[in-house]
Amino acid sequence: MEPRGRHVPVLLERCLELLAPALQRPGAVYVDATLGLGGHALAVLQRFPETVLIGLDRDPEALVHARRRLAGYEDRTQLVHAVxxxxxxxxxxxxVDGILFDLGVSSLQLDEADRGFAYAQDAPLDMRMDQTTGMTAEQVVNTYPAADLTRILRTFGEEKFAKRIAAAIVRERAKAPITSSARLAELVRESIPAPARRTGGHPAKRTFQALRIEVNGELSTLERALPAAIGALKPGGRVVVLSYHSLEDRITKQAFAELARSRAPIGLPIEPPGTEPTLRLLTRGGAELPSEAEVAANPRAASVRLRAAELHKGG
Structure with missing residues (x-):
């Protein structure tokens, strides 16, 4: 099945602009670390006709769709089932010369109701980005102690009513297992005081985000992936990260900031060799936000935060 709707890559032109100085080099290699439906990857292959793509995705279904979308570029693509x-x-x-991370849940995963990511559609509580392995959201909801559920909702969902929601889940599952996204979404809605339900979007949004992050180990994976990506860059190589909530963006900000600082002792008149910053930040003054026009054209861009950095040309 083709995914429903039209997949619009987020901040596409800005990503291409930031990657261009690295991908215009002869024999450039570009890594799309979160290939998804291949929208960014296709644009890179079209814009930079000598660039070779290495595309990763943990979702086998996404790789099938991306391979179809990138047909005609097989001589410049290598698609890999990997996190x-x-x-x-x-x-x-x-x-490699350039790396892109477009984090969070993909259009495919949101649009296909049976994946269980969307609180507005009833489906089995799965939420695995790779349905061939790992624990499902149903297992988390029905087996984690109340204290662990509270911690996950508070930490990963930044949910103010985490304790109330966790208690409601534990009470409900004692009667019968919670197996559907619609039942969980309704349970969350019932657990949140009425005044709080009137603002901030769907009341289950934060709970579903928290469970998805837990099921897929998203934050710990990102903490490992960013240093690995920076370590894989050639001098002058660039990395671009699109984050969709504050937790991802904070990890990215801290990883970049650490490597963009001089390691020389404060007060020295010159910077000793080997203490220079590793990275040069390309998005100064914080993360870049989408324009009103971008959000109007692509509502999924509303929460995006973009950060980018370049490995110093000295290595």
Whole structure:
């Protein structure tokens, strides 16, 4: 089945602009660490006709759709079923020129109701980005102690009513297992005070985000993946990260900031060799936000935060 709707890559032109100085180099290699439906990847292959693509995705279904979308570019593409923290194993000693992370849940996963990601559609509680392995959201909801559920909702969902929601889940599952996304969404809605339900979008949004992050280990994976990606860049190579909530963006900000600082002791008149910053930040003054026009054309861009950095040309 083709995914429903029209897949619009987020901040596409800005991503291409940031990657261009690295991907215009002869023999450039570009890694799309979160290939999804291949929208960014297709644009890169079209814009930079000598660039080779290595595309990773943990979702086998996404790889099927991306391979179809990228047909005609087989001589410049290598698609791999892998999670983005497996980049060192995928690349080996090979160095690359540009890397893109488009984090979070993909259009395919949101649009296909049976994946269980969308609180507005009834489906089995799965939420695995790779349905061939790992624990489902149903298992988390029905087996985690109340304290662990509270921690996940509070930490990963930034949910103010985490304790109330966790208690309601534990009470409900004692009667019968919670197996559907619609039942969970209704349970969350009932657990949140009426005044709080009137603002901030769907009341189950934060709970579903938290469960998805837990099921897929998204934050710990990103913490491993960013240093690996930076370590895989050639001098002058660039990395671009699109984040969709504050937790992802905070990890990216901290990883970039750490490597963009000088390691020289404060007060020295010169910077000793080997203490120079590793990265040059390309998005100064914080993350870049989408324009009103971008959000109007692509509502899924509303929450995006973009950060980018370049490996210093000295290595």
């Amino acid at each position: 983005y923290d497996e980049l060192p194993a995928v690349l080996g000693p090979r160095k």
